[in-house]
Amino acid sequence: MVQYSKKIQGVPEPTIRRMPSYLAFAEGLLRKGQQFVSSTQIANYMNIDPTQVTKDLSYTTIVGKTRVGYEVKAIVDVLSEFLGFSVMDNAFLVGAGSLGSALLHDSGLNHFGLNIEAAFDVNPATIGRKINDVEVFHIDQFRDLAQELNVIMGIITVPAENAQTVADLMVAWGIKAIWNFTPARIKVPDDIIVQNTTLYSNLAIIFNKLHHERKEE
Amino acid sequence: MVQYSKKIQGVPEPTIRRMPSYLAFAEGLLRKGQQFVSSTQIANYMNIDPTQVTKDLSYTTIVGKTRVGYEVKAIVDVLSEFLGFSVMDNAFLVGAGSLGSALLHDSGLNHFGLNIEAAFDVNPATIGRKINDVEVFHIDQFRDLAQELNVIMGIITVPAENAQTVADLMVAWGIKAIWNFTPARIKVPDDIIVQNTTLYSNLAIIFNKLHHERKEE
DNA sequence: AATCATTAAAGAAATTTTTCTTTAATGAAA
DNA sequence: TTTCATTAAAGAAAAATTTCTTTAATGATT
Incomplete structure (x- = not known):
C-alpha cells in the first residue's frame, strides 16, 4: 500500500x-x-x-x-x-501520591519548561494541601480549573487501574498531551499525544542484563 | 572487521x-x-x-x-x-531528595523485585530519618553497610553534577548495576551495568510532538 | 461432517537507526 | 609556508527492529 x-x-x-x-x-x-x-x-x-x-x-x-x-x-x-525547554507549558497532574508528589517537588521540570499549575486527587488527606506550592484539588474541580488556565498537558500518576478513567476525563477537558506514568496503556483519540513513562521498563532492562545476558568476551 | x-x-x-x-x-x-x-x-x-x-x-x-x-x-x-520480577534483589539509593524519596515510597519497585535496603545522603536534615521504613544514612557509612548486606544495585538520585562521584563510590563498593536517574552520563568499568533513566527525555519527546511534528493527514 | 474464520508462528520484506567510509576544511606544528 | 592531524559533514553500508505475508492449526458455525 x-x-x-x-x-x-x-x-x-x-x-x-x-x-x-x-x-x-x-x-x-x-x-x-x-x-x-x-x-x-x-x-x-x-x-x-x-x-x-x-x-x-x-x-x-x-x-x-x-x-x-x-x-x-x-x-x-x-x-x-x-527541545521546547525554553518556553513554559502548563500542566495538570492527577494522582498526588508518592510519584506525583515527587514530580511536584522536582524543580527540573520547571527548568525544562514544564509548569505544573495544579494537582488533583481523590484522597481527602491530600486535598486542600499544598505540595511545593502547588495546590491539590478534588478531581471534580478539574473541569472548572481547566477552563480558566491554559493547560495543554495532563500528567497521570494514579494507580494503573484508574489510568484510563483519568485519561478520558483529560481528553474531555481538552488536553492536548498526556504523560502517562502508569504501566497501563490508555486509549485516546488520534490527535492526542501520549507519552508513556514506565519506570519498571528500566528495571526490567537492568534485571535482564543482570540475570540473562552473558558477557561478550 | x-x-x-x-x-x-x-x-x-x-x-x-x-x-x-x-x-x-x-x-x-x-x-x-x-x-x-x-x-x-x-x-x-x-x-x-x-x-x-x-x-x-x-x-x-x-x-x-x-x-x-x-x-x-x-x-x-x-x-x-x-523479567526478573519474581526474585528479590537488594539496592541502595543515594540521594534522598524529592525523586529519591518518591522511589522509596513506591511500592511498585518492591512488587517488581527490587528491595531498597537503605538510603544515603549528605543533607543533615534527612540523615537519621526513615522514609517509608527505609533509613537514611550519611554517605560515608555506605562502605560498611555494603559489606554486611548483599546489595547488587545502586540507585543514583543526586544532582547531576554529583552523579560521577557517587558512581565511582558505588563501583568501589562492588555494586554490579547502577540505575542512574540523572541526565549526566557516568563512566564505569565495562562489567558494570548502567541504566540511564532521564525523565526529561520523555518531556523532550512530548514537546517535540507538540511543537514540531506536523500531523499526518 | 464440512466449511469458515480466527489465530499463532515463521520467515520475508520494509523501515528505521546506527556505524562505517570518504571527503574537505583548517588550526597547529614543523 | 608546508605538512600533519583532527574534525564536521555527507553519504553508504550494516545492523536492528518492525511490519507484512504466508502457512497451518483448530474452535465455532452451518
Whole structure:
C-alpha cells in the first residue's frame, strides 16, 4: 500500500532522547567556561559513536567548525529551544501520591519548561494541601480549573487501574498531551499525544542484563 | 572487521520495554478471571501490531494456541520470571531528595523485585530519618553497610553534577548495576551495568510532538 | 461432517537507526 | 609556508527492529 503522507521531517526518537543529555553536558561545560566542544568529546562522555553526535546535531541548526567543534553556547541555546525547554507549558497532574508528589517537588521540570499549575486527587488527606506550592484539588474541580488556565498537558500518576478513567476525563477537558506514568496503556483519540513513562521498563532492562545476558568476551 | 562474539541470544531492548506492560495487562485480566488472551487483544490494548506481540512473546517459553490465544496465567508467571520480577534483589539509593524519596515510597519497585535496603545522603536534615521504613544514612557509612548486606544495585538520585562521584563510590563498593536517574552520563568499568533513566527525555519527546511534528493527514 | 474464520508462528520484506567510509576544511606544528 | 592531524559533514553500508505475508492449526458455525 502506498503511503501518501507521513511524518514530515521527523527527528528520530532516539535522537530526541539523547539530546537532553547533550544539553546537560553542554550546560556543564558552559559553567566551566569551555567555549568549544567536539563531537568526539560529547561522544566520549555519552559512550556513543562520534558520528551519532554529529548526525543528531545535524537535525538542528547547529553547525560545527572543522578542527574546532561546536560552540558550547550554541548547543545550549539551540537545543533548549529545539527541545521546547525554553518556553513554559502548563500542566495538570492527577494522582498526588508518592510519584506525583515527587514530580511536584522536582524543580527540573520547571527548568525544562514544564509548569505544573495544579494537582488533583481523590484522597481527602491530600486535598486542600499544598505540595511545593502547588495546590491539590478534588478531581471534580478539574473541569472548572481547566477552563480558566491554559493547560495543554495532563500528567497521570494514579494507580494503573484508574489510568484510563483519568485519561478520558483529560481528553474531555481538552488536553492536548498526556504523560502517562502508569504501566497501563490508555486509549485516546488520534490527535492526542501520549507519552508513556514506565519506570519498571528500566528495571526490567537492568534485571535482564543482570540475570540473562552473558558477557561478550 | 569480524566480530567473534556478541550478545548471545539477546532479547531486543524494545521487546523488554514492552513486556512490563504485557504483564500489567495480563495481571489485570487474571484479576478479572479471563483465562485466555489473543495477541490481537494485547496489541489492541497496546496500540501496536499483533505480530509484534507474538514476536515479543516468542522470546520466552510461552506458546499460544491457534484460535484461542495465550493463557493469561502463563503470561503472568513466565513474564514475571523472565523479567526478573519474581526474585528479590537488594539496592541502595543515594540521594534522598524529592525523586529519591518518591522511589522509596513506591511500592511498585518492591512488587517488581527490587528491595531498597537503605538510603544515603549528605543533607543533615534527612540523615537519621526513615522514609517509608527505609533509613537514611550519611554517605560515608555506605562502605560498611555494603559489606554486611548483599546489595547488587545502586540507585543514583543526586544532582547531576554529583552523579560521577557517587558512581565511582558505588563501583568501589562492588555494586554490579547502577540505575542512574540523572541526565549526566557516568563512566564505569565495562562489567558494570548502567541504566540511564532521564525523565526529561520523555518531556523532550512530548514537546517535540507538540511543537514540531506536523500531523499526518 | 464440512466449511469458515480466527489465530499463532515463521520467515520475508520494509523501515528505521546506527556505524562505517570518504571527503574537505583548517588550526597547529614543523 | 608546508605538512600533519583532527574534525564536521555527507553519504553508504550494516545492523536492528518492525511490519507484512504466508502457512497451518483448530474452535465455532452451518
